[in-house]
Amino acid sequence: MATIVIKIGGGEGIDPRLAAPEIAGLVRAGERVVLVHGGSHETNRLAWALGQPSRTIVSPGGQQSRRTDRRTLEIFMMAYCGLVNKTLVEALRGAGVDAVGLSGLDAGIWIGSRKGAIRSVEAGQTVIIRDDLSGKVESVDTSLLGVLLDAGRVPVLTPPAVTPEGVAINVDADRAAAATAAALGADELLLLSNVRGLLRDPADPGSLFEEVGPETMDEARGAAKGRMKNKVLAAEEALAGGVGRVVIGEAGGEGAIARARGGAGTVFRPQAVLA
Amino acid sequence: MATIVIKIGGGEGIDPRLAAPEIAGLVRAGERVVLVHGGSHETNRLAWALGQPSRTIVSPGGQQSRRTDRRTLEIFMMAYCGLVNKTLVEALRGAGVDAVGLSGLDAGIWIGSRKGAIRSVEAGQTVIIRDDLSGKVESVDTSLLGVLLDAGRVPVLTPPAVTPEGVAINVDADRAAAATAAALGADELLLLSNVRGLLRDPADPGSLFEEVGPETMDEARGAAKGRMKNKVLAAEEALAGGVGRVVIGEAGGEGAIARARGGAGTVFRPQAVLA
Numbered sequence: 372m373a374t375i376v377i378k379i380g381g382g383e384g385i386d387p388r389l390a391a392p393e394i395a396g397l398v399r400a401g402e403r404v405v406l407v408h409g410g411s412h413e414t415n416r417l418a419w420a421l422g423q424p425s426r427t428i429v430s431p432g433g434q435q436s437r438r439t440d441r442r443t444l445e446i447f448m449m450a451y452c453g454l455v456n457k458t459l460v461e462a463l464r465g466a467g468v469d470a471v472g473l474s475g476l477d478a479g480i481w482i483g484s485r486k487g488a489i490r491s492v493e494a495g496q497t498v499i500i501r502d503d504l505s506g507k508v509e510s511v512d513t514s515l516l517g518v519l520l521d522a523g524r525v526p527v528l529t530p531p532a533v534t535p536e537g538v539a540i541n542v543d544a545d546r547a548a549a550a551t552a553a554a555l556g557a558d559e560l561l562l563l564s565n566v567r568g569l570l571r572d573p574a575d576p577g578s579l580f581e582e583v584g585p586e587t588m589d590e591a592r593g594a595a596k597g598r599m600k601n602k603v604l605a606a607e608e609a610l611a612g613g614v615g616r617v618v619i620g621e622a623g624g625e626g627a628i629a630r631a632r633g634g635a636g637t638v639f640r641p642q643a644v645l646a
Numbered sequence: 647m648a649t650i651v652i653k654i655g656g657g658e659g660i661d662p663r664l665a666a667p668e669i670a671g672l673v674r675a676g677e678r679v680v681l682v683h684g685g686s687h688e689t690n691r692l693a694w695a696l697g698q699p700s701r702t703i704v705s706p707g708g709q710q711s712r713r714t715d716r717r718t719l720e721i722f723m724m725a726y727c728g729l730v731n732k733t734l735v736e737a738l739r740g741a742g743v744d745a746v747g748l749s750g751l752d753a754g755i756w757i758g759s760r761k762g763a764i765r766s767v768e769a770g771q772t773v774i775i776r777d778d779l780s781g782k783v784e785s786v787d788t789s790l791l792g793v794l795l796d797a798g799r800v801p802v803l804t805p806p807a808v809t810p811e812g813v814a815i816n817v818d819a820d821r822a823a824a825a826t827a828a829a830l831g832a833d834e835l836l837l838l839s840n841v842r843g844l845l846r847d848p849a850d851p852g853s854l855f856e857e858v859g860p861e862t863m864d865e866a867r868g869a870a871k872g873r874m875k876n877k878v879l880a881a882e883e884a885l886a887g888g889v890g891r892v893v894i895g896e897a898g899g900e901g902a903i904a905r906a907r908g909g910a911g912t913v914f915r916p917q918a919v920l921a
Contacts, residue, residue, distance in 0.1 A: 417724070421695055445729055449692070452747075453728020454720055457806070457814065460751050465812030471752045471790070472727075476735050478746045478799060515746070518793055524753060531732070537740030539732065 373558040374403040374520070376614075377628060378548035380564030381409025381455060385622045388462035393628045394525060395466040403520045405555065406470075406527045407548040408459060410451035411437070417450050418443065428491040428500065434600055438491075439504045439541040444531065447541060448474075451529045460527055471519055472527045475508070476539055478515040481532035481547055483508045485540050506540040508532050508547045511554035549605035553612025560609045561631045562602050563622035568637035569599060580637045588643045606639040615641065648833040649678040649795070651889075652903060653823035655839030656684025656730060660897045663737035668903045669800060670741040678795045680830065681745075681802045682823035683734060685726035686712070692725050693718065703766040703775065709875055713766075714779045714816040719806065722816060723749075726804045735802055746794055747802045750783070751814055753790040756807035756822055758783045760815050781815040783807050783822045786829035795830075824880035828887025835884045836906045837877050838897035843912035844874060855912045863918045881914040890916065 375397065379387040387408050397404050414437075415425045423446065426438035439447065456472040463470035475481025485506040488499045519526050530547060531539040545562055552560040571578035571594050583591045583606075595603040599619075606617040620636025621627060630636075650672065654662040662683050672679050689712075690700045698721065701713040714722065731747040738745035750756025760781040763774045794801050805822060806814040820837055827835040846853035846869050858866045858881075870878040874894075881892040895911025896902060905911075 420697075445733070448732040449724035449728035451728070452732050453724035453726070457723040457727050457749055457751055458720070460749075461808065461812060461814045463812075464751065464754065464808055467812075469753060472749065473752075474732055474735075474747065476732055476739065476747070478744060478794075479739065514797075515794075515799075519753075519790075522789075524790075533736065533739055537736060537738075537742075539736045 372401050372403060374405075374555050375559045375561065376405045376407065376548055376552035376555065376557045377561045378407040378545055378563065379409070379622050381411045381413065381451075381544070382565045383412045385565050387455070387459050387622070389623055389625070390628060391462040391466035391468065393626065394463060395468050397628070398468055398523065398525060404525050405516060405520070405551060406459070406525060407544055407551065408455055408527065408529050409544045410455040410529065413455055414447050414450040418446050421446065428489060428503070431490055431492055431497060435597060436505060436543075437541060438500070440502060441504065444504045444539060444541060448531065448539070451531075456527060456529050463525060463527065469524045470527050471524050474529050475532035475542065475547065479512050479533060480515065480528065481508045481530075481542065481550070482510045482512065482535055483532035483540050483542055485534055485538065504538070504540050506532070506534070506542060508542050508550045511550050513554050516555065543601050545601045545605040546608060549609035549612070549614070552609050552614045556613060558615040559632065560606070560614050560617045561628065562605060562617065562619045563627060563631060565622065566599070567621055568619050569595060569603060583637060583639045583643050585642050607644050610639055610641050610644040647676050647678060649680075649830050650834045650836065651680045651682065651823055651827035651830065651832045652836045653682040653820055653838065654684070654897050656686045656688065656726070656819070657840045658687040659840050662730070662734050662897070664898055664900070665903060666737040666741035666743065668901065669738060670743050672903070673743055673798065673800060679800050680791060680795070680826060681734070681800060682819055682826065683730055683802065683804050684819045685730040685804065688730055689722050689725040693721050696721065703764060703778070706765055706767055706772060710872060711780060712816060713775070715777060716779065719779045719814060719816060723806065723814070726806075731802060731804050738800060738802065744799045745802050746799050749804050750807035750817065750822065754787050754808060755790065755803065756783045756805070756817065756825070757785045757787065757810055758807035758815050758817055760809055760813065779813070779815050781807070781809070781817060783817050783825045786825050788829050791826075791830065818876045820876045820880040821883060824884035824887070824889070827884045827889045831888060833890040834907065835881070835889050835892045836903065837880060837892065837894045838902060838906060840897065841874070842896055843894050844870060844878060858912060858914045858918050860917050882919055885914055885916050885919040
């Protein structure tokens with residue numbers, strides 16, 4: 372009986388509901404499955420429709436994140452916790468899965484710290500943002516997740532997380548999934564999105580890293596650009612936390628989970644971080 | 647150790663977050679609390695902002711409900727399950743309450759039946775609507791609620807419900823709260839909104855029914871108009887299901903829950919339905 376954490380991205384063109392029949396099969400086979408999802412595309416669409424288009428913060432190191440003021444956080448909750456989470460739970464129930472949709476706020480599952488001052492590069496100038504409601508997951512409370520998994524239920528988890536003081540914060544869902552997999556002692560973490568895996572050259576789909584081990588970890592870190600930086604960081608954090616195996620692969624279509632478990636995409640071996 | 651189900655309405659001018667400190671006090675005192683909330687005003691605001699204003703169905707009998715096509719249901723999920731549920735959970739956590747936000751879909755808590763053909767009176771003509779995604783709660787699965795209450799957590803529940811086939815449906819939150827209170831064998835059900843209670847004459851705030859018993863139940867049923875019809879029906883259903891006491895009272899402001907428990911508003915006694 373393996374514990375598998377599956378993160379399905381929220382980018383354009385990904386419909387996490389397509390995974391429902393495959394997840395039903397895993398649960399029937401006795402696996403313990405936790406699903407984590409994003410919602411960035413639906414958030415962007417909603418923000419745009421409401422006349423508040425999304426803004427991206429670019430750190431001096433090139434890392435991208437969503438500018439999250441209070442109104443953005445509310446729109447984020449509507450898209451992630453309302454639309455995406457509940458339509459996914461609905462699809463899972465339709466496939467016979469006893470799904471339970473939760474955010475990181477609920478039962479304090481994802482306790483995080485809020486970023487202090489953020490450096491953002493805007494038109495060549497570095498500015499400091501102090502009121503941003505984003506941060507990172509520092510600890511995972513698995514008590515409710517354990518109860519749900521023991522009952523054969525599938526937790527469907529999504530940001531935001533919450534600070535110890537009870538403030539909702541936007542966190543990266545890949546790294547939150549990694550922290551969850553580590554806290555649960557998961558056998559596998561699958562990070563599925565609209566890319567094949569980690570590429571040596573983002574412009575060349577043939578340049579896939581098929582496996583990342585001790586000898587290629589540095590190269591993999593260097594090759595990751597944009598959103599892929601967080602995925603590689605998530606893979607490292609999960610492995611360092613004791614997760615058996617991490618795969619960065621493609622979401623969508625029948626059999627996507629089986630293909631990723633079978634090694635399609637980029638497979639990170641534990642030795643990559645133990646070297 | 648009493649079990650109390652508190653429904654806080656989603657009408658204009660009600661902020662359910664104001665109840666957080668009082669709920670924290672109840673939990674500290676050892677009470678088992680389930681919170682149910684609406685979200686109609688936020689849904690109307692969001693629907694309007696998205697260029698899809700809400701439409702109301704009026705039955706030949708005068709009962710009002712929200713016209714719920716698929717797009718409306720998605721907007722409903724964003725407002726109820728996203729914005730209202732998660733900001734309420736956030737406020738509760740800020741007040742020290744271990745809140746868990748759930749919809750009726752999650753863990754199949756509210757299993758309901760979808761309405762077949764609905765008769766709607768439009769411009770004096772009765773038309774039949776067949777694709778509406780609304781219905782009513784037929785059964786409540788209390789297994790997850792029991793686990794949460796035993797752990798000192800506060801479930802924060804909101805529509806939609808779900809059919810046995812896994813289709814999300816809009817249901818009346820007052821009656822869903824009543825079904826939940828009955829299934830839990832609750833001692834009390836409080837239905838709090840922006841009205842003082844049930845009035846004999848809706849135009850006269852002094853015409854409050856202070857108590858409804860066997861001798862006044864028929865009169866109470868007749869006096870209820872518009873949204874109040876569902877609240878009186880909910881009170882009847884809760885009492886028939888074994889709930890000890892139902893109060894229809896006012897939400898908002900410090901001490902609103904204590905006032906309702908103290909009898910401010912309209913108190914329904916069990917004898918009202920046992921006569």
